[in-house]
Every structure is written in structure tokens, then in C-alpha cells.
Amino acid sequence: MPERTDVPSLPLAAGPQASFDAMWADLQPVGLEASTGGYRRFAWTGEDHDLREWFAAECARRGLDLTTDRMGNQWAWWGDPDAAAAAGRPGVAVGSHLDSVPDGGAFDGPLGVVSGLVAIDVLRENGFAPSRPIGVVNFVDEEGARFGVACAGSRVITGAMSADRARSLTDADGVSMAEALRSAGRDPSALGRDEETLRRIGCFVELHVEQGRGLIDLGHPVAVGTDIWPHGRWRFDFPGAANHAGTTRLEDRQDAMLGYADTVLAARSVAAQRGCVATIGKVVVEPGGVNAIPSHVTGWLDSRGPVESDVRAVVAELSSRAETYGATVTEESWTTTTRFDQTLAVRLRDTLGGEVPMLGTGAGHDAGVLANHGVPTAMLFVRNPTGISHSPEEFAEAEDCHRGVAALARVVEDLAR
Ligand code: HGY
Ligand code: MN
Ligand code: MN
Numbered sequence: 001m002p003e004r005t006d007v008p009s010l011p012l013a014a015g016p017q018a019s020f021d022a023m024w025a026d027l028q029p030v031g032l033e034a035s036t037g038g039y040r041r042f043a044w045t046g047e048d049h050d051l052r053e054w055f056a057a058e059c060a061r062r063g064l065d066l067t068t069d070r071m072g073n074q075w076a077w078w079g080d081p082d083a084a085a086a087a088g089r090p091g092v093a094v095g096s097h098l099d100s101v102p103d104g105g106a107f108d109g110p111l112g113v114v115s116g117l118v119a120i121d122v123l124r125e126n127g128f129a130p131s132r133p134i135g136v137v138n139f140v141d142e143e144g145a146r147f148g149v150a151c152a153g154s155r156v157i158t159g160a161m162s163a164d165r166a167r168s169l170t171d172a173d174g175v176s177m178a179e180a181l182r183s184a185g186r187d188p189s190a191l192g193r194d195e196e197t198l199r200r201i202g203c204f205v206e207l208h209v210e211q212g213r214g215l216i217d218l219g220h221p222v223a224v225g226t227d228i229w230p231h232g233r234w235r236f237d238f239p240g241a242a243n244h245a246g247t248t249r250l251e252d253r254q255d256a257m258l259g260y261a262d263t264v265l266a267a268r269s270v271a272a273q274r275g276c277v278a279t280i281g282k283v284v285v286e287p288g289g290v291n292a293i294p295s296h297v298t299g300w301l302d303s304r305g306p307v308e309s310d311v312r313a314v315v316a317e318l319s320s321r322a323e324t325y326g327a328t329v330t331e332e333s334w335t336t337t338t339r340f341d342q343t344l345a346v347r348l349r350d351t352l353g354g355e356v357p358m359l360g361t362g363a364g365h366d367a368g369v370l371a372n373h374g375v376p377t378a379m380l381f382v383r384n385p386t387g388i389s390h391s392p393e394e395f396a397e398a399e400d401c402h403r404g405v406a407a408l409a410r411v412v413e414d415l416a417r
Contacts, residue, residue: 012402016121020405021398023114026054031100037392038103043141043152044180051098055138058117064136069197070190071156071166072140072181078120079133081200090202091133092416094119094408097142097153097366104143105394107209111382113138115207115405122409123416130416132202139366146171146180148233148300149333154369156191157198163191172284203344203376203415206367207408209396210381211389214359221400222407223357224348225379228338228368230311231304235330236263236280236322242287242295256297257285259325266321267301267314276305276314277362300332304362308337338368341376348378351414352407363389380407 012020031039031047041047052074059066059076066076075081081091096112116136123130144150147169155161167178167188178188208225215223240256264280271278279302286296301318305311319329349356359381371377382404386395396404 011399012118012406013122013125015125016118016405016409017402019121020114020118020402023058023117024401027051027110027114028106030054033103036103039100039106040102041098041100041104042146043099044177044184044186045146048099048140049184052138055098055113059136062117062120064120069157070192070194071153072184072186073153073157073197074138074140075135075197075200076117076137077133077135077200079130081133081135084133085199089132091135091200092130092412093135093137093201093204094207094412095135095137095139096206096208097139099141099143099145101143101145101390103392104145104390105209105388105392107382107384107394107396108211108389109142109208111209111396111401111404112207115401115408118405119409119412122405123413126413128413128417132416133200134412134416135200142366144233144333147177150233150364151335151366151369152177154366157194158369158373159193160369160373166191198373198375201370201375203341203378204367204370205344205348205378205380205408205411205415206365207380207382207404208363208365208367209389209394210359210384210387211361211363211394212384213387215357215381215383216385216387218357220355220357221383221403222352223359223381224345224352225361225367225381226340226342226345226358227360228335228364229304229306229360229362230308230335230337231302231362231364232311232315232334233332234301234303234315234319235332236260236299236301236318236327237330238263238297238299238322238325238327240293240295240297243293245291245293248293253293256294259322259327260297260299262325263299263301263318263322263327267303267318270314270317271303271305274305274310274314275307276303276310278303278314278318306360335364335368336372338371340367340371340378344376345378347414348380348411351411356407380404380411
């Protein structure tokens, strides 16, 4: 029985390890909210600008050719992706995103971007000469924290979201994405499907911190991602009538909060009945005064589950319940069941030694958008000992991060040889 070359058990060489740690340290303070220990790195803000500048500098340091696509996603290439695509050998892309949810963790996104850059360091240190270009991407606005639609960067370049819709999305202050792009020095009229960019990608492997407990329970540092649950976001608008909280008789009140509250509690029970998950994690109350009866409440539902029809049934039941309060419900995003390229996923597993676990996830990723667009795509997950994500508690041990880089370098070497 040949010695199992299980890459996750191989530590990262000292040079790339130091490079990972240094880049990780550089990123730590950017967008850190001291009061919570979480990150606020939202699309087209000052923090996002700093992160994009950091990415550009790290790519320049490696002599990678940095391009920005029609949506503003940053792509750094080792090798000529256009010549390779023309020759029928499109590139191998890795990377992820640098933005966060409000008070999110340090690893969701950045781990994939830093690991992609260090994987190139590893391959170069090993004297590897790729026969395909290798690219590292920083997708913009993956979390949709500011404008409300997740994976906006990958959705626009694949046509999964129209440029017009993207431009018209607004943040909590009513600033449109078009205005935010202009403020960031970008031309919003450039937005759209980007065939030139997509043509360069032969396959995409996104390394990401695991956002659950799978690897803890399995006792492995790295897993191969196989699929993403169907999931979506729905906006619930509950009408009411502003009035005095003290002088208005109960029978005269049209309190928008009641329908909202009922729907929040129902989301948990209806999801549980159908083997799904659901939460309403964001709410806006108008006028928002303690002594004013709410005239309008907007809540955003996030629901997901292993079976598409069950998720749809959860949303349908919650919608009809909310409509009894006069609410209107708007689907803001939907991602169908995503099966990654199983041939690619198995190839990653075999390259890493046959026992590497293969896991599905309930978290959405740009990898899912590319996969649904027909790009051969798979993921690698790195163990998160807390199992917590979208929280300052999100974590990955440095040793497991290094093992993730070693695994990513190994699979890229196999795919780009
Ligand atoms: O919502 C998600 O699953 C991803 O983190 N955007
Ligand atoms: Mn996330
Ligand atoms: Mn992510």
C-alpha cells in the first residue's frame, strides 16, 4: 500500500507559511470594528478600496498581470489567459472575496484570496512551470451586505443579475450601486456579462473556511466541496399607521410590528417542519421611535434547505401568513441547488489522498454562481473549530490554514500541469 500522500497532513514550507502569516497580519486591521471584534468590509466603501489596493500590491509583488472585469472583480494571472484560451487551454482560477457581512469573521472570503496567492508562491518555490495560466480572483460584493444581493460580482459577469438591476440596487442610505461605483472611480455603464473574462477560466476552485461543524466532527483539516443548498432572500413589507404609542386605543392601532413579529416566529417553526432553515436577520422599522406605533416594517428572510421544493414551500407559507397582515413579499435573490463539477471534485479528492471528506454546504459562494453558469467548479473547505461563521467567533487554526494552502497548491499543480 503506497504511503498515502494526504496533502492536508503536509505542513506548508516555511517560506510560503511566513508569506501567508504576513499577509494575514496585513489584512487584520482593515475594516475591524473594535466594539464587536467583527469586520465591516462593504462593497465600494473606503475599506473595500483599501482591500483592493492591498490585493493589487500583493499581485504586483508576484509579477501577476492584474485585470479588472466589467463588474470590478479583480483577476491576477500568472501566464497569458487569452492566448491560453485561444489555444483551448483556459486557465485554472482560484480565489474568493474580501468583503464581509456586518461584524463578520476574518476568514470568510479572505482565507480563499490569501491562500490563492500563497499557492502560487508554493508552486514557484517548487519550480513548477504551469502549462495553463493560473489566476487569483477577488470577487466584489459577495456578501451583498450593502446592496442586498449576494454574489453581485459573479452574478453580473455571468448575467445571473442584469446590469440595470445591479446599478439600481440601493443601500440603507439610498445610495445606488451606480453612485457607489462612480464614487469609487468606476464607470457603472461598464457593468454587464463579461464573456472575455469567463472565456479565460477553464476551471475554478474556491478555498473557503468551513461555515459549519463538518470537519470538526470528521477530524480532518480540509474537505472537498460538492454542492450548495438552494437558498434565497425575500423582502417582506408590513404596512401600518403611525400613531401615538400612549394615546391610541389598542383597537384603533395598525401596528406594522405585529405582522413582522408573527412572521419571524413562524419562520422558525415552518422551516423546522420542512427540514429547512430560515431567519429574518435584518429589519427596518419606520419611523423607529419608541413612542410611535410603527407605520412600516421591512424584514428580509433568508431561507435555505437541501430540497428546493421544501424551501419554496417555506416561503410560500410564510408569504401567505404575512399577507393576512397586508404584507407584500418580494424575492430579492434565488440560487437553485448547485452541484459542483463532480469529476473535478473527485479529482481534487484523489489528488489530496482518497480519504479527504467531501461535504455539501448551506452557504452560498461565487463558486456556486460560476458552477451554475457552466464553469467547471469545486471548492475546498478548511476546518473551523468553532463551526461559527458570519460572526466574530469564526475561526481557523493557523496550522489548518497552512494545510489548506498546501492542499490548494497541490490541486492547482495537478490542474495546471
Ligand atoms: O449568504 C451566504 O451564504 C454567503 O455567505 N454569501
Ligand atoms: Mn459569507
Ligand atoms: Mn464567503
